[in-house]
Amino acid sequence: MKRFINLLRQDMVVAQRNYFHYVVITLAVLMSAVILFLIPNTVKLTPNELFLDLTHEKRLEDFARDQGTEEGRIFQSKEGLLEAVDKNSNSLGIILEGDMENAKVTVIHQGTESVEIINVLDATIQGALDEIRGITRKANYQVQYLRPKTDPIPFNKMMVPLMVVTEAVMLGFLLIAVMVFQEKEEGSVRAYRITPSGTMVYILSKAVINVGLAVLYTSILIFLTMGFQVNILAVLMIVVLASFLMTLVGLSISVFFDNLQQFIFIGVLVIGIISMPIASYLTPAISMPFMEWLPSYPVLFGLREVLFPTGKAGMITAVSITLGIEIILFIVISYHAVRNKLMGEGQS
Amino acid sequence: MIKRIFNFIAKEFASAMRNNMIVYILLFPVIIAVGMRLFLPSLQNMKLTVAVEKAVDDTVIEGLKQYANVEIYHTAQQVEKRVEKSDDVAGFIKSGESHTILLEGNEGEEAELIASTLLSLILSKEPKATFEHVSLGKSGSVLREYVASLLLLMAVLIGGFIVGLNIVDEKESKAIRALSVTPLRLYELMLAHGGMCLISSVVIGIVSTFIIMGAESNYGRVVTAMMTTAGIGLFLGYLIGGFADNLISAVAVIKSLMLAFLGIPIASVYVPTDFQWIFYIFPHYWGFQAYLNIFSKSLAHVDFAVANGATLLSSCIALVLCVPMLNKRLKLR
Known part of the structure; x- marks a missing residue:
């Protein structure tokens, strides 16, 4: 324990000398400013629907306006609509002809959408036409919510878990690698080899520094963006586990490289893979099961549940258990990697 | 130089x-x-996913397949468990003679609207508008x-x-x-x-x-x-x-x-x-x-x-x- 505290003290001095704490504080303030002032409350992630109502009553046009559709998405000629859909690959054109009782709808799409998505679009248009006509379809069903319905999360606030994962969690992955390369270059690893402190003390000391920085970053970001009305202990518990895990992953990989220039490629690649669940997080209606296996997936959704509670019982426990198992696995991997590659280098 | x-x-x-x-x-x-x-x-062919109990009418299951990727489960509890997962997947179960749409409560605003619209279109016999699709044929x-x-x-x-x-x-x-x-x-x-x-x-x-x-x-x-x-x-x-x-x-x-x-x-x-x-x-x-x-x-x-x-x-x-x-x-x- 004494050896661990001594090494931790040394690592803290190094961290302080390199202004790590100022870096994370600056990043946290910068990210908070981005969330609060640059990212809008609402963002449309689905394709833009462009309308052309060729009926006499123009009721679809009025309906679209009532729903908040901007004037630029309502067209008065087929040519104009076709040109706009062709020009904007992220758009779909909807033309209404005939009368409301015998409506003919033409959907102009890019040709890259799945059949099912086009069918869903047809269904929502039909739903809108029914609403305009005041029709309620006779169908025997009811809607049941497993938990009380929650208010929609503003888009900018939805970015908070994402910023925590991309900075607090990923920072540990990169910083541990930098620490290793710095110590290799300065020769302190060579010096460490002849001290009585073991490999595990080396790993834990570095991990505690990174976890501390992640906690500092997260606390500032959460308080600045979400205020004091959140369960900060649950947030920090997830961040501590996730940052610890990513530090171990970073350590397990970085010991196989000689310098940061070499590692940066693999580092960017690993970060890219671990960031993939962001796609699932931003479009949760689309299920992508393979992403559930990546550690950032439960962290993202776990943080969302803590910050915007829906009463999902056991979610935080489940996330903690998953991360705990992964940590145990990576403690074993990183221990062997550090022992053989870092502590064993130069030994014959 | x-x-x-x-x-x-x-x-x-x-x-x-x-x-x-x-x-x-x-x-x-x-x-x-x-x-x-x-x-x-997998991103290009994005489609919705729904969880459906096996007891649900075949017409509903076949109808839903027109709109989404359908995952079939043996019991309503299994459907409930699937709905509770982190992604926004709506569940469809049989309740006596009628059907129930299961939602978790934290889905996007339009989740209930889309699920209800699909089910009412599949179940109702009232006439629908005529739909025609024109593809711009973009391959990318x-x-x-x-x-x-x-x-x-x-x-x-x-x-x-x-x-x-x-x-x-x-x-x-x-x-x-x-x-x-x-x-x-x-x-x-x-x-x-x-x-x-x-x-x-x-x-x-x-x-x-x-x-x-x-x-x-x-x-x-x-x-x-x-x-x-x-x-x-x-x-x-x-x-x-x-x-x-x-x-x-x-x-x-x-x-x-x-x-x-x-x-x-x-x-x-x-x-x-x-x-x-x-x-x-x-x-x-x-x-x-x-x-x-x-x-x-x-x-x-x-x-x-x-x-x-x-x-x-x-x-x-x-x-x-x-x-x-x-x-x-x-x-x-």
């Missing part, structure tokens, strides 16, 4: 070869692009085009990383002091770094474009765009090399700068055309517009020539602005 520049490039490449950097430079886009190639089809995918453009931006930024990390390395190993007593001048160093950044960007850009888009892309345009946008990488490299004195501070600088270098082009995708002017001062915005033009003219806000010209001009201005800082920090002649 030319000899000095080539000597410097040769030295940097020798160092890169020694560090196996060339292997990584070539391997990196291949791995990323292959990964994206595998990952993209918006996502693939954006990803390919972002990979080109990454190629330039990686060129910048190499320059930046080399400068930091030279600062740490005091090699920069040795350079300051050689006849090498700052503008020669910048030209040499520019050459390195250009070569690595062009190689990474061509390889990653080929893997993501195949042979169908206009490679003349890829090379042109990489040449006019290499200044962006060089600018990034000088910001890293100028501000960071060691590897740790280099990572901190990279982390802060990547937010701007990747965030601005991504943000520009979501900002309406009328407000694109906000980004005009950023060279990498123009670079991203040039890349978008290569893969799909319709995604870009300006044409290829304008985007390339604006990138070249704005990155040259940015590099000129860097000179006083580099003079102060690198102390070259």
